[in-house]
Amino acid sequence: MQHDNLVEIEDVAFDYGARPVLKGINLTAKRGQVIAIMGSSGCGKTTLLRLIGGQIKPRQGTVRVAGESLGELNQAGLYRLRRKMGMLFQFGALFTDMTVFDNVAFQLREHSDLPEDAIRDMVLMKLHAVGLRGAAHLMPSELSGGMARRVALARAIALDPQLVMYDEPFAGLDPISLGITGNLIRRLTDTLGLTSILVTHDVHESLKIVDYVYFVSDGVIVAEGTADDIKASDLPYVHQFVHGEAEGPVTFHYPAAPYVEDLRLGGQSA
Amino acid sequence: MNKTILDLWVGLFVIVGIAALLFLTLKVGSMNTVNNSDSYEVVARFENIGGLKTRAPVKSAGVVVGRVVDVRFDNEVYEAAVTLRLDKRYAFPKDTSAAIMTSGLLGEQYIGLEAGGDSVKLKDKDRILITQDAVVLENLIGQFLYGNAQEGAPK
Amino acid sequence: MLKQAIERLGNRTLQGVGRIGFAIRFFVAILLHSGTAFRRFGLTIREMYFSGVQSLIIILVSGLFVGMVLGLQGYETLQTYGSEDALGILVAMSLVRELGPVVAALLFASRAGSAITAEIGLMKATEQLSAMEMMAVDPIARVVAPRFWAGVISMPLLAALFSAMGIFGGYLVGVQLIGVDEGSFWSQMQSAVDFEQDILNGVIKSVVFGIAITTIALFEGYDAPPTAEGVSGATTRTVVTSSLAVLALDFVLTAFMFRGLS
Structure with missing residues (x-):
């Protein structure tokens, strides 16, 4: 049975040790959409992706992917579900001891008994889709950052997953690679019928391609809406984020004791 | 590293290693322990x-x-x-x-x-x-x- | 002050015990997920190249020199008692029982163990292990277990090569250079070295050392903090911990094997 929502997150909370990272998040991703989760660095965006991938378990709440609740699955069930997911890690996370070709072929070889001829064709198709068919014989160390990320994207879609997650796909890319990657995500989502979830803080690039945006701050969702909603939003936090202003609800200073007190200038003898 | 060359090296390694064990068994040591049957x-x-x-x-x-x-x-x-x-x-x-x-x-x-x-x-x-x-x-x-x-x- | 010191000691102890617990669970997980390492033996063979074949040079050269030194020193001592014919026994016994397994294991720990830790640690730091998990491939089965079995298989072979090379070195110095009688060198050696008592026990020792070193190396890599200092610290810890483990295990095993408990 086909659910309209591929990913459903209900009231999820998660702590790293004693530090709460997420405090009750609700989020859904509809099939065929590109969703962006935005927020400043260290607000728990990557944690959210790891929860969807089932690499960590929430303290409370449920995560459902393709109608299955991750908390109720055992290791085998989780692995079966993960074959429907692809994930693009921040710096690609390519296997450094394999060529580009072997990296993309990795899942096909691990999870299927296809003959090597068929694998070869499928790998070259995926590499062609990201424009790197000619780089098949290179080692990951010979690739630029943008190319490595495209190879990782080809690897993530090797098994034709339903869901692809991107962890900071735009971080550290030059403007040209930025545009290429953004277009690629949109095009692959549309042509392959994927659902994409982006975690990013690059507002301008992602607003060009996403259907729906969630803003996360301090462990909760503070704003959500379509790209146009967000651009027009007058919520102070969103406004500060979209326009990159230094002052606003998010302050420049890490919480501390009053400056004057800290410097012991308040008439106290040192 | 070509796979066949790699296999060849590992094969050689195993052969030489087993040869060393045989050398130790036959040339250095001896089956001093008398077998139960004999x-x-x-x-x-x-x-x-x-x-x-x-x-x-x-x-x-x-x-x-x-x-x-x-x-x-x-x-x-x-x-x-x-x-x-x-x-x-x-x-x-x-x-x-x-x-x-x-x-x-x-x-x-x-x-x-x-x-x-x-x-x-x-x-x-x-x-x-x-x-x-x-x-x-x-x-x-x-x-x-x-x-x-x-x-x-x-x- | 004293209270703090005691607290710190308690904290350290708890952490240490916790780590040992994790290491043992990790070891059990390796054994449980070893199917792939044997079903696709090519993976294990590949790792045997990196841990076994690439350790060959250091093992062979060290073995030769250790044997040559044993030949020289042994001769010096034995000729004082007029029993230089027993040089073969001395060289072979020291190598087969102790030096072969132990020195080969120490060399293996610093050559292959550190490389394993650094490799696994870097794979973790660059999220390759997470990526593998997300691709529904268990990194313990696919990455860790083949390296474990490669080390366990390689270690006794390397120890045997070390001993054989050492005996050859002792023969070179003792017989060819100094002129101990060749016949008595080999025959005395043969009559004194027993297969079960000496050679088999030496092999058992090296297998145990192989298990200890690879488990420590893999665990340190898997457990390393994903930073540059984390990986380098873990690499150092692998060499220190596994060397100490080899020496301590050697004492325990020797006590059991050669105390006439047979």
């Missing part, structure tokens, strides 16, 4: 075995013919019961004697077998009747001193 066991009782231990060699005319496999105290006769495992190739007469010897002055102790003249041979689980105990150095010195004292004593 051996028979006899028991000898001693009043004193000195420092004899299991795995000590059993020699006849200086040639190793077996090993000590068990040393225990027989609580009925208050003697040590030593089990010897002998190679089947060597058959000894029934009246063979066993003595506990020492190689060199302070070396390891072994059992020396001296063949008798009986036409009946020792069989598995037989007992060697004629035995000679280990020489205990303290007793030897004691005897020596005692003998000297007697000699020197005024009559």
Whole structure:
């Protein structure tokens, strides 16, 4: 049975040790959409992706992917579900001891008994889709950052997953690679019928391609809406984020004791 | 790294490694442990075995013919019961004697077998009747001193 | 002050015990997920190249020199008692029982163990292990177990090669250079070295060392903090911990094997 929502997150909370990272998040991703989760660095965006991938378990709440609740699955069930997911890690996370070709072929070889001829064709198709068919014989160390990320994207879609997650796909890319990657995500989502979830803080690039945006701050969702909603939003936090202003609800200073007190200038003898 | 070259190297490594093990087994060591199937066991009782231990060699005319496999105290006769495992190739007469010897002055102790003249041979689980105990150095010195004292004593 | 010191000691102890617990669970997980390492033996063969074949040079050269030194020193000592014929026994016994397994294991720990830790640690730091998990491939089965079995298989072979090479070195110095009688060198050696007592026990030792070193190396890599200092610290810890483990295990094993408990 086909659910309209591929990913459903209900009231999820998660702590790293004693530090709460997420405090009750609700989020859904509809099939065929590109969703962006935005927020400043260290607000728990990557944690959210790891929860969807089932690499960590929430303290409370449920995560459902393709109608299955991750908390109720055992290791085998989780692995079966993960074959429907692809994930693009921040710096690609390519296997450094394999060529580009072997990296993309990795899942096909691990999870299927296809003959090597068929694998070869499928790998070259995926590499062609990201424009790197000619780089098949290179080692990951010979690739630029943008190319490595495209190879990782080809690897993530090797098994034709339903869901692809991107962890900071735009971080550290030059403007040209930025545009290429953004277009690629949109095009692959549309042509392959994927659902994409982006975690990013690059507002301008992602607003060009996403259907729906969630803003996360301090462990909760503070704003959500379509790209146009967000651009027009007058919520102070969103406004500060979209326009990159230094002052606003998010302050420049890490919480501390009053400056004057800290410097012991308040008439106290040192 | 080409896969076939890699396989070749690992194959070579395994062959050389096993060759080294074989070299150690055949050239450096020897199967001193006499196999159960090619051996028979006899028991000898001693009043004193000195420092004899299991795995000590059993020699006849200086040639190793077996090993000590068990040393225990027989609580009925208050003697040590030593089990010897002998190679089947060597058959000894029934009246063979066993003595506990020492190689060199302070070396390891072994059992020396001296063949008798009986036409009946020792069989598995037989007992060697004629035995000679280990020489205990303290007793030897004691005897020596005692003998000297007697000699020197005024009559 | 004293209270703080005691607290710190308690904290350290708890952490240490916790880590040992994790290491043991990790070891059990490796054994449980070893199917892939044997079903696709090519993975294990590949790792045998990196841990076994690439350790060959250091093992062979060290073995030769250790044997040559044993030949020289042994001769010096034995000729004082006029028993230089027993040089073969001395060289072979020291190598087969102790030096072969132990020194080969120490070299293996610093050559292959550190490389394993650094590799696994970097794979973790660059999220390759997470990526593998997300691709529904268990990194314990696919990455860790083949390295474990490669180390366990390689270690006794390397120890045997070390001993053989050492005996050859002792033979070179003792017989060819100094002129100990060749016949008595080999025959005395053969009559004294026992297969079960000496050679087999030496092999058992090296297998145990192989298990200890690879488990420590893999665990340290898997457990390393995903930073540059984390990986380098873990690599150092692998060499220190596994060397100490080898020496301590050697004492325990020797006590059991050569105390006449047979």
